[in-house]
Amino acid sequence: xxxxxxxxxxxxxxxxxxxxxxxxxxxxxxxxxxxxxxxxxxxxxxxxxxxxxxxxxxxxxxxxxxxxxxxxxxxxxxxxxxxxxxxxxxxxxxxxxxxxxxxxxxxxxxxxxxxxxxxxxxxxxxxxxxxxxxxxxxxxxxxxxxxxxxxxxxxxxxxxxxxxxxxxxxxxx
Amino acid sequence: xxxxxxxxxxxxxxxxxxxxxxxxxxxxxxxxxxxxxxxxxxxxxxxxxxxxxxxxxxxxxxxxxxxxxxxxxxxxxx
Numbered sequence: 001x002x003x004x005x006x007x008x009x010x011x012x013x014x015x016x017x018x019x020x021x022x023x024x025x026x027x028x029x030x031x032x033x034x035x036x037x038x039x040x041x042x043x044x045x046x047x048x049x050x051x052x053x054x055x056x057x058x059x060x061x062x063x064x065x066x067x068x069x070x071x072x073x074x075x076x077x078x079x080x081x082x083x084x085x086x087x088x089x090x091x092x093x094x095x096x097x098x099x100x101x102x103x104x105x106x107x108x109x110x111x112x113x114x115x116x117x118x119x120x121x122x123x124x125x126x127x128x129x130x131x132x133x134x135x136x137x138x139x140x141x142x143x144x145x146x147x148x149x150x151x152x153x154x155x156x157x158x159x160x161x162x163x164x165x166x167x168x169x170x171x172x173x
Numbered sequence: 174x175x176x177x178x179x180x181x182x183x184x185x186x187x188x189x190x191x192x193x194x195x196x197x198x199x200x201x202x203x204x205x206x207x208x209x210x211x212x213x214x215x216x217x218x219x220x221x222x223x224x225x226x227x228x229x230x231x232x233x234x235x236x237x238x239x240x241x242x243x244x245x246x247x248x249x250x251x
Binding site for chain 1: 175176177178181184185186187188189190191192193194195196197198199200201202203204205208209213214215217218220221222224225235236237238239240241242243244245246247248249
């Protein structure tokens, strides 16, 4: 097997557990450029005073677990089935209630969450689609909704790299 | 005010993610099954080969990482 064949073999043999990128980040093979804000540092001040937190689209719960100690009542939703069990395993020992939501419903996503009106002191959302009206409904007055979202340019660039027609154009210049 | 929210802070940045070998990029792509539903390195061998060669030449490849941030506060509708 040459080096490239080894890489192909490695890719096809790999399966994700939640959104855990540590396999490629710990060795520095993948490195994110720094941005002007840090999601965790921006949330942290609110974590101290919040009594009831919701993490929308928690993935495998790895990020939320890293926020501990968490508010006394913490909930996490996840719609991607393979992640729900991983999230439970990561978060239930920390006292978090993991709620499975329907990830297959069409847009608007997360528009029917199983929580009461004016329920949360803080809602966090890293890279999960949200419905502003539904966030408004379940958030208490003067409470914060903090989200980091991936813009459309990220996906466009990936599609470009893995679209052979575009590649032909690139290599032909 | 948008949808009853006051935007306390928001920001946007077009950053990058750098990959130092094609294996790491291939693994990263597998995290997005809704974009590449049947992704396998064998199926995308041609594209990966191109990325691999570019990395051997340049040392790395960057992909666009476009992010935004919103801190919104719910204000009572009056």
